[in-house]
Amino acid sequence: MRLLYPLLIAIQFLTRLPVQLRHLPDDRQIGRSLLYYPLVGLLLGACLAGVHVALLNLAVSNMLRAALEVSIWVLLTGALHLDGLADTVDAWAGGRGNRQRTLEIMKDPTSGPMGVTALALILLIKFAVLNNLFMQQWYLLLLIPFAARGALVWLMVSVPYVRRGGLGEALAQHAPKRGAKVILVLFAMGAVAIYKIPATIILSTTVLVYLFFRNTIHRRIGGTTGDTAGALVEIVETLALIIVSIALPLLERWV
Secondary structure, eight states: OTTTHHHHHHHHHHOOSOOOOSSOOOHHHHHHHGGGHHHHHHHHHHHHHHHHHHHHHTTOOHHHHHHHHHHHHHHHHTTHHHHHHHHHHHHHHHHTTOHHHHHHHHHOSSOOHHHHHHHHHHHHHHHHHHHTOOGGGTHHHHHHHHHHHHHHHHHHHHSOBOSTTOTTHHHHHHOOHHHHHHHHHHHHHHHHHHHHHHHHHHHHHHHHHHHHHHHHHHHHHSSBOHHHHHHHHHHHHHHHHHHHHHHHHHHHHHO
């Protein structure tokens, strides 16, 4: 049970699945929970894939199915990453290139028009892609949450955490950095071995998005915060859905 405790911490933090901790975790346990983030991504993906297959078998209309899947996606995560995306977009728009002002706006619990617009666009894109997702493509819902949380792990172990006392400070300071990187590589190799081209497309998209995102936050605030980490998850998920939905049909025509 002691070995699984960091996994329970990760599930409780990243999802709204009913997990209860026996005691408040210490900083070391919080740091070790980062190792399980990709596994939690697979768990979320398995839930979404199960819903996708079940709704298709029930012959629910595509639009209703997509709307239900997006809603369940949001409910499973408690809109945690969406909140980070909204705060990040508001801060980037209102900060006007100033580091301190950007961080101050990010702390504001309310969402401005730019943040709300970003949320609407993200959810609209997810809905549109899921509306055209076929039965045999259920595995994409498994891979994409996994890849996004893998990017989150790499961000937390590779980029300075700049907000003292922030939600992710203990996570960033006590994360086993070398172990996290090894686990990410092994998970990525396993995904490519099993799902080959789709996994390669999703992971390549994730890497490119991560590199661009990391450079962007470095230039503006010198590192990451909990909000920018959440924004990264949403951006990776959305762009991976877009790229894979375009690339797979093209590959099927050429092969």
